Amino acid sequence: MKMHEATPEERKQFYSEEWNKRELPDFILHTLSLREFGFDLDGTGPSHRYNQFMTVEKLMEYLQNRAPYSVFASVALYDQPSMRKGWLKSELAFDIDAKDLPLKSCGCTSGKVCERCIDEARRIAIEFADTMRTDLGLRNIVFSYSGRGFHIRVTDDTIMTLEQTERTQVVEYVTGGVIPTDVTMALGYSQVFRERLARTFKGLDEQRLSKARGLRKSIIQKLLAEKERALEAIRGGKLDELSTLGGLGPKTFRQFLDFLVRLNSEYTDGKVTIDTKRILRLPSSLHSGVSMKCMLVRDMERFKLEDALPKFVSERES
Template sequence: MEIELKPASKYERRIFYKEEWNVKDVPDFIIDSITSREFGFDHYGQGPNDRYKTFPDALRLKRFIKVKQPFAAYCSVAFYEKPKQRKGWQQSELVFDVDAKDIPIRTCDCKEGEVCDKCLNQAKDIVLMIKDVLNDDFGLNNINMVYSGRGYHVRVLDEEVMDASSDLRGQIVQYVIGAKEPDLTNNLGFNNLQHFIIPYGYPYNFTRWAKYTILHLTKDSELDNVNKKLLRDVLKERHFLEEDSWGLFRANIGPIRYKRLISAVARVNMGITDTKVSIDLKRILRLPSTLHSKVSMKSTLIKNIETFDPFDDAVPQFVYDRK
């Protein structure tokens, strides 16, 4: 059956929250801190204007959602002493928001603002790379992967990053997604920032992402300061990157044009994730287990990202019942 990503009707929302939604599907990392989080709701499809909601326990949250059957439900990444007033900030999750419709170089034929199985798979590949960097380079392990409905949220709750400032979060994001052009004259990368150390070997991580981006370019791709001739040459010579032969690739492109390309790739990579979400200490995110009503998909905590398929694991029953 082909899944049509169209908005859910009010009747379909009612059926979902009455028959399918279960508060037990809300992740433990949210329930365990429920009294410290702000919740927000969109009841009419116009944005989350019902904010500053708090709940003392999962039962009260369940009752509210069962009655209201919201168009969308959200909760804060921040923990507060007084979440109802958003006062007394304590700490926040570090978040990477990868939306399939906003991937800078997509390999599908979707129109602007649309998503399909191909670009959703591309988004999944990206979050797998992000998870690997967080694990391998930073040693972070409390990483929760959530399918948001049109992409993925990577939600990190390791204590090492929970109290990080917005500036430090921005630096971490730049490292993780290869969005800062490395200094090609040395291999030091970032140094110690506040109390958190961003690993050495930054050029390696950058080339990992640069390779990903360059291998996804097409003849119609547009990059700042990269003309059509350079793009054609990149496409012609990029087979060297499949064998990690960066030296041959760089030599054939030429050092000046290579530097221009690398600068353009760094700017492209900055759009891989929504950095504004990552640095916002008071951001609210879609509540896992609830309905993304614009596309009739469930926001879902992912137990195994390797095998997760949104078109099998995040489709509400009412979608299958549509005629």
């Protein structure tokens, strides 16, 4: 599926004929007047900020009149969103962008996306959400397709008042993006850390491993030759066996572990998760860069890209 930029005429058509307020998620609709809205009017970025809409009808009127390139809404709720003052609370959000995945099985160059890497982003989003449900006990988790990937948005009351430091700890845990400390290691490596480490190592080949500092070619070849045993050791939390399989000394082993953990952290944009004033693409709006609808996804297992195609795309191709 080829993704093309929407023309100004197509944007106008979308917001005049296709945009529907019923596609706004309830968690946004019910807090609409408390959110800051931002707009990219011409493809140069969301510079038109500090907007507030008291009703969905006012929002619809704006969209139909301006047909913006992109539409954003804050994860934060404010007393005065038009001034970004009186912060009340913020969703916990994860941004998994297919174009920025550290490891891809497709041939997309950096900054590009295809159906395959979007599906990989979908599976990562499901994985992260499952961890938040099972390990952190979170329940109010929704997904939205962003045009080039997926957003996870968490609205549990216990999570929405967290400060940046606490949000950082959540993202590090969920992604496996930090090596557990000696204190947390008393009972061994956590299952989520082992799973993330194994997933990342499984996706590595010789070329990608060569980017790890301190790994000689002979060590890389040993690790790849024993990849299945290495994966078994990682999943079992027996990382000392991994060190033995590859013939890694303590310093080289730490560098290898640092490399895997850094890749883990790059599966999501951590700055989004910790930023309590971030704006994200509005579900129901148009991502004009790729001519796709940003949309709430109720069933991630059954999501298909075709679900997000605006009508003008099929008309364009007919």
